[in-house]
Amino acid sequence: MARRGERRPPVQVERISMLVEKGELAPPAALASFRQTGTPLAVSSTAGTDSPLEKALANLDRLVGLKEVKQLVHEIKAFIEIQQRRAQEGLATEPLTLHMIFKGNPGTGKTTVARILGCIFKELGVLSKGHLVEVERADLVGEYIGHTAQKTREQIRKALGGILFVDEAYSLARGGEKDFGKESIDCLVKAMEDHRDDLVLILAGYREEMDYFLQTNPGLRSRFPIRIDFPDYTLDELLEIAQIFLAERDYYLSVSAREELMRQLQVAHNLRHSGNARLVRNIIERAIRRQAVRLSGQKNLSRDQLMIIERVDLEGGAAA
Amino acid sequence: MKECLIVGKTHAGKTMFALNFAHYLGVTNLEITFRHPSGLVGSKTYSISAARRELVGAAPHTTRALQSITLDLPVGKGSKRCLFTDTSGLVDHIHADVEIRRAIAQTLGAIREADLILHLIDAAAVGLQDAPSALGEVDYQVAQFAQMRTGYAMLANKMDLPGASVGLARLRQEFPGHTILPISALYKRGFREVKAFVQRYL
Numbered sequence: 001m002a003r004r005g006e007r008r009p010p011v012q013v014e015r016i017s018m019l020v021e022k023g024e025l026a027p028p029a030a031l032a033s034f035r036q037t038g039t040p041l042a043v044s045s046t047a048g049t050d051s052p053l054e055k056a057l058a059n060l061d062r063l064v065g066l067k068e069v070k071q072l073v074h075e076i077k078a079f080i081e082i083q084q085r086r087a088q089e090g091l092a093t094e095p096l097t098l099h100m101i102f103k104g105n106p107g108t109g110k111t112t113v114a115r116i117l118g119c120i121f122k123e124l125g126v127l128s129k130g131h132l133v134e135v136e137r138a139d140l141v142g143e144y145i146g147h148t149a150q151k152t153r154e155q156i157r158k159a160l161g162g163i164l165f166v167d168e169a170y171s172l173a174r175g176g177e178k179d180f181g182k183e184s185i186d187c188l189v190k191a192m193e194d195h196r197d198d199l200v201l202i203l204a205g206y207r208e209e210m211d212y213f214l215q216t217n218p219g220l221r222s223r224f225p226i227r228i229d230f231p232d233y234t235l236d237e238l239l240e241i242a243q244i245f246l247a248e249r250d251y252y253l254s255v256s257a258r259e260e261l262m263r264q265l266q267v268a269h270n271l272r273h274s275g276n277a278r279l280v281r282n283i284i285e286r287a288i289r290r291q292a293v294r295l296s297g298q299k300n301l302s303r304d305q306l307m308i309i310e311r312v313d314l315e316g317g318a319a320a
Numbered sequence: 321m322k323e324c325l326i327v328g329k330t331h332a333g334k335t336m337f338a339l340n341f342a343h344y345l346g347v348t349n350l351e352i353t354f355r356h357p358s359g360l361v362g363s364k365t366y367s368i369s370a371a372r373r374e375l376v377g378a379a380p381h382t383t384r385a386l387q388s389i390t391l392d393l394p395v396g397k398g399s400k401r402c403l404f405t406d407t408s409g410l411v412d413h414i415h416a417d418v419e420i421r422r423a424i425a426q427t428l429g430a431i432r433e434a435d436l437i438l439h440l441i442d443a444a445a446v447g448l449q450d451a452p453s454a455l456g457e458v459d460y461q462v463a464q465f466a467q468m469r470t471g472y473a474m475l476a477n478k479m480d481l482p483g484a485s486v487g488l489a490r491l492r493q494e495f496p497g498h499t500i501l502p503i504s505a506l507y508k509r510g511f512r513e514v515k516a517f518v519q520r521y522l
Binding site: 016017018020021022023024025026027028030031032034035236239254255256258259261262263266308 | 355358359360361386410411412413414415416418421422424425426428429430431432433456457458460461462464465468
């Protein structure tokens with residue numbers, strides 16, 4: 001019989017189900033952990049690792065999907081390590097050019113990966129600070145002649161020692177000959193060369209627009225050796241994201257709520273540019289708020305009631 | 321509406337029990353809602369014989385989704401609705417097929433949320449080691465888990481087969497203090513007791 005009145009760590013119900021699904025846990029063991037409410041099962045995979053580098057890599061590996069991205073990051077890491085070892089031995093080393101192009105729809109993990117890369121580069125000694133400065137066209141392009149260079153340089157100065165992440169970078173090239181966006185690009189290119197060893201520039205944006213942007217600026221193409229594609233998440237991956245998201249917050253979905261979530265994701269998935277993780281987060285956050293409204297005012301709430309997200313909490317979530 | 325979950329190892333006779341129990345309660349056209357592990361939901365109406373033909377199989381893991389039927393049970397002078405949900409069979413080990421693992425994960429999730437649990441055990445296979453429906457670790461775990469809640473009964477199925485009475489005796493010995501009802505899902509025996517048990521918790 002379970003001991004009552006004792007404080008226990010939260011149950012990671014969804015997590016346990018996921019382990020069963022992945023074939024890492026046998027059904028009897030899953031039931032046993034349901035019963036002993038709260039044996040933390042592989043919840044904090046980063047707990048055992050202490051170095052920030054391993055932590056950053058573990059964070060990256062925990063992201064759902066993004067197989068290609070993960071592999072590339074591991075390649076870059078290995079490359080940097082070997083280059084450093086070669087330098088110690090006095091062998092010729094390749095200069096590290098780590099400027100990158102990220103292509104993908106919104107909410108496919110571009111910023112998240114950039115942030116993690118910052119940590120990794122810092123730990124590997126490539127960057128001194130490893131922070132991420134996120135900018136868009138409005139932060140770089142000025143309103144009058146001479147203003148643009150000033151603004152762009154200001155952002156570059158802020159990003160020195162870290163990563164300058166230009167979101168929707170293709171917008172710098174639109175607007176024709178007289179647009180100040182071109183001036184900003186020139187300024188960025190110069191900074192890339194000048195601060196080669198302490199600045200990483202990442203240009204991000206939609207796939208088609210970025211491809212066009214690079215085609216029309218051949219000079220840029222050669223300066224960005226690393227190009228990463230961020231594919232849209234599949235329906236299964238979105239559901240997994242939702243489950244991880246809920247498990248981190250000590251909530252879980254009832255069976256019918258899971259069905260409702262699946263339906264909403266399916267609907268959203270059929271629309272272009274919406275198969276993304278941000279949509280999942282919005283739906284879940286809204287459901288958590290609605291669960292709170294549903295429960296508030298009730299007395300004698302059980303632990304399970306506080307944790308479970310019901311179907312009614314999710315209804316109408318996709319419209320938001 | 322309360323949900324009554326039918327669980328047990330694979331090939332214990334869960335689907336046969338669900339269909340015949342519905343028939344026993346006077347339902348002839350079954351409207352079955354299928355909830356697949358992927359989240360897809362569908363529903364189909366069967367006659368009893370068609371349902372038996374399509375949903376019951378001799379091979380293990382015939383059921384791969386939650387299959388629910390709404391049943392009306394007489395309670396007092398009126399009746400109460402109850403959702404009877406048939407589940408995918410459990411196994412002791414980690415199954416190699418990802419589809420089946422997914423279905424099992426769904427079953428486990430449903431076990432946590434059900435109001436009432438009917439746990440089917442193949443009484444004829446209790447002593448057998450290699451039968452898929454033999455009494456296993458997962459049965460003990462279900463029993464222990466369900467002990468924490470009120471509505472739980474063990475149904476010793478296949479009482480029509482030889483050797484089942486020995487199995488039933490062994491079950492009574494292994495699970496003292498649990499409600500164990502001997503039934504034969506195929507021949508609709510022992511259903512009166514099951515009905516009485518369910519009515520008590522509605």
